[in-house]
Amino acid sequence: MEIIIALFALSVVGAFFLYFGMFIMSFLDDLWIAVFQKPLYIHLYFRTQKITPEEAYYLRQHFPFYHKLSPKHKTYFEHRVASFHQNYPIIPRDSFQVDTQVQTLIAGTYVMLTFGMRRYLVDSFDKIIVYPEAYYSTYNEQYHKGEFNPGLKAVVFSWKDFVSGYEVDNDNLNLGIHEFAHVIHHHSLKNNDGSALAFRKHYDKLKQEVNHPPNRQRLIDSDYFRIYAYTNPFEFISVIIEHYFETPDAFKSHFPELYGHVSKMLNHKH
CATH class of the missing domain: 1.20.5 (Single alpha-helices involved in coiled-coils or other helix-helix interfaces)
Incomplete structure (x- = not known):
């Protein structure tokens, strides 16, 4: 006893x-x-998961971001890719076939965007739907290349357009980055974990700078960000995050303060 x-x-x-x-x-x-204005720590894992040699090959082929990481941080990146696979099923449509390349490019894109965030597995979405090419939406009777639907908790891609984002890596058009940026933005507005709070703090500062009339006009006159960016605040943040990853040097040169806000929002270092 x-x-x-x-x-x-x-x-x-x-x-x-x-x-x-x-x-x-x-x-x-x-x-x-x-x-x-950033989390105390980012990477803390009791045991890191491994990926296959084929998955590692696709990461090396398509992600310069991954190339630049230290061996330790590459291990963390690979762990997050494996965790992504376990948490977010990829659902094919119209006879599309999901293979290792598809899985790795989608997971790698998301992990790249969220690598500076401690909470990277969020509940803003729970599945990814992939069509072979642009798909027709009966909701608004239009063809789409991709979308984030928070109501259905789904991220949807046209694979043809997703891949084209990596075939040309400096045109500031990357469908995967764009739609996953919507996910991160949505999560930050509705949650209070450390990474969401940090994202929101710097996003508020970014909005103040962009909404100042002279600054906004300078952005528009520069023609650096495509006009679609000015549709609404959600599209603006997704477009500038595309620029942040695709042409970071040009972004930093043209708009250093704006670049700094995005870097702090994502807790990233280029």
Whole structure:
């Protein structure tokens, strides 16, 4: 009986210290975000998952971002790719075939965008639907290349248009980046985890800068961002994130303060 009581006491004490430690970490994280406007830590995994050699090949072929990472951070990137596969099924439509290339390019795109965020597996979407090419929407009777539908929790791609975003890597047109940027933006507006709070803080600063009439006119006159960016705030943020990854040097040269806001929103370093 004494042993049982002792074990019970130890479990209670252990649980207390565990929850107390979690409380302290949460407090420190909130304080860190308030001061530095980014999460206290990003990568903390008890065990990293592995990807196949074929998946690693596609990452090397299509993601310069992955190439630039240290060996340790490549391991983290690969872990997140594997985790993405487990959490977000890819559903083919119209006889489309999902293979390793499809899985890796979609997962790699999402992981690249969210690599600076601690919470990267979000519940704003729970599936990805892929058509072979532009698909017809009965909802608005138009053809689409891609979309994020928060009501259905779905991200939808035309594979033809998704791949073209990687065939030309400096035209500031990348369907995968664009639609996943919508996901991140949506998540940040509705959640209060560290990464969402940091994204939202810097997004608010970005909005203030962009909405200042002289700045906005300068953006429009520069013709650097395509006119579609000015459709609404959601499209603007997705378009400038495309530019951030596709032509970072030009972006930083033309609009260094805006570039800095995007870098801090994503907690990224180019």
